[in-house]
Amino acid sequence: MDTKECSMSEATTYETLVNILRDELTIDPARVHPDASLIGELGFDSVAFAIGLVSIEEKLGVTLEQEALIVCKTVRDVVELIETTRARAGASAE
DSSP states (O other): OOTTTSOHHHHHHHHHHHHHHHHHHOOOGGGOOTTOBTTTTTOOOHHHHHHHHHHHHHHHOOOOOHHHHHTOOBHHHHHHHHHHHHHHHHHHHO
8 A cells, every 4th residue: 555645554454464365365465456356356255255354353353344344345445444443443442
């Protein structure tokens, strides 16, 4: 992601997400960019969404609703969902 457009947290989340896509779903990181279509460009299917959901929880410590992840269209959408979920969890813990 362009660091001018995102916070440090979003940049770190993006990098971790790229690593998850590479390590867990064998997606070439060169194909991944913020506006990459999960289904069209990266070939996501229901299994990929399920693996991604578990990996995000394990590596980023964020529990996402399956329905929320499935409606994400791009990599950027997933990063924003993770950051929003993380912010809500932090706000409710205060």
